[in-house]
Amino acid sequence: MGRQPCCDKVGLKKGPWTAEEDQKLVGFLLTHGHYCWRVVPKLAVRCGKSCRLRWTNYLRPDLKRGLLSDEEQQLVIDLHAQLGNRCVWSKIAAQLPGRTDNEIKNHWNTHIKKKLRKMGIDPVTHRPLDQEAPPPAQQPTPPPPTTTAWQQLDGAERSQQAEDEDVKAVPLIQPQEIRAPPPTASSNCSVSPASVISPACSSSSAASGLEAAEWPEPMYLLGMDGIM
DNA sequence: AACGCGCCCAACCGCATCCCC
DNA sequence: GGGGGATGCGGTTGGGCGCGT
Numbered sequence: 001m002g003r004q005p006c007c008d009k010v011g012l013k014k015g016p017w018t019a020e021e022d023q024k025l026v027g028f029l030l031t032h033g034h035y036c037w038r039v040v041p042k043l044a045v046r047c048g049k050s051c052r053l054r055w056t057n058y059l060r061p062d063l064k065r066g067l068l069s070d071e072e073q074q075l076v077i078d079l080h081a082q083l084g085n086r087c088v089w090s091k092i093a094a095q096l097p098g099r100t101d102n103e104i105k106n107h108w109n110t111h112i113k114k115k116l117r118k119m120g121i122d123p124v125t126h127r128p129l130d131q132e133a134p135p136p137a138q139q140p141t142p143p144p145p146t147t148t149a150w151q152q153l154d155g156a157e158r159s160q161q162a163e164d165e166d167v168k169a170v171p172l173i174q175p176q177e178i179r180a181p182p183p184t185a186s187s188n189c190s191v192s193p194a195s196v197i198s199p200a201c202s203s204s205s206a207a208s209g210l211e212a213a214e215w216p217e218p219m220y221l222l223g224m225d226g227i228m
Numbered sequence: 229a230a231c232g233c234g235c236c237c238a239a240c241c242g243c244a245t246c247c248c249c
Numbered sequence: 250g251g252g253g254g255a256t257g258c259g260g261t262t263g264g265g266c267g268c269g270t
Contacts, residue, residue: 017238017239101259102239
């Protein structure tokens with residue numbers, strides 16, 4: 001397998017992104033309409049992986065910011081229960097337009113996991129902790145339960161938990177419509193526009209996000225006319 | 229007011245898979 | 250059909266920040 005040289009080996013920059021880098025990246029992606037990560041590093045002085053991650057996790061215009069809503073959180077838990085122990089964050093993210101796999105993964109590890117444990121639910125098996133996980137001989141992932149342990153919780157407690165989160169859920173995005181330019185014929189990148197949206201969010205709603213999308217909070221992303 | 233601790237999240241790393249030649 | 254390059258994905262890390270002592 002041809003492994004892409006790591007950023008160190010090719011002298012590409014690492015670490016936190018600067019406003020200037022964000023501007024360049026967004027400007028490039030919007031200008032070219034295609035998302036060929038191979039050529040992006042030449043502009044952003046970052047490896048393609050970093051550029052892609054930065055775009056999909058932070059700069060994408062259709063991203064939702066802030067904490068997951070009660071519905072989203074419950075959906076994540078349900079999907080995790082259905083998809084099994086092997087976390088398929090991208091698949092979960094695909095069901096949550098505007099959310100990234102990284103975001104969901106982080107939220108799971110920091111919030112939901114802890115919360116489930118606190119409630120006496122095994123975050124891996126989605127069963128009460130006092131009920132030991134099924135023996136290894138069994139199917140590692142339990143069949144999709146009709147009702148998860150989370151769903152079986154007392155409704156009041158659930159809403160209380162969700163309320164605590166929702167109160168703090170302050171959207172960081174200021175609505176602003178943008179239009180991504182259509183793919184240019186001059187582009188030699190064979191990546192289809194569909195790949196613009198991360199596979200994690202390849203749902204139709206997400207795909208339409210570029211047409212009338214929201215921009216992330218950083219105001220320096222606005223007014224990128226002079227880029228490039 | 230200063231310090232320490234814990235939490236959160238952006239970003240990196242490395243493997244897996246896809247795709248093109 | 251095989252090899253190599255590009256991309257996707259999940260796990261992990263580390264810096265920043267807020268809170269408690």
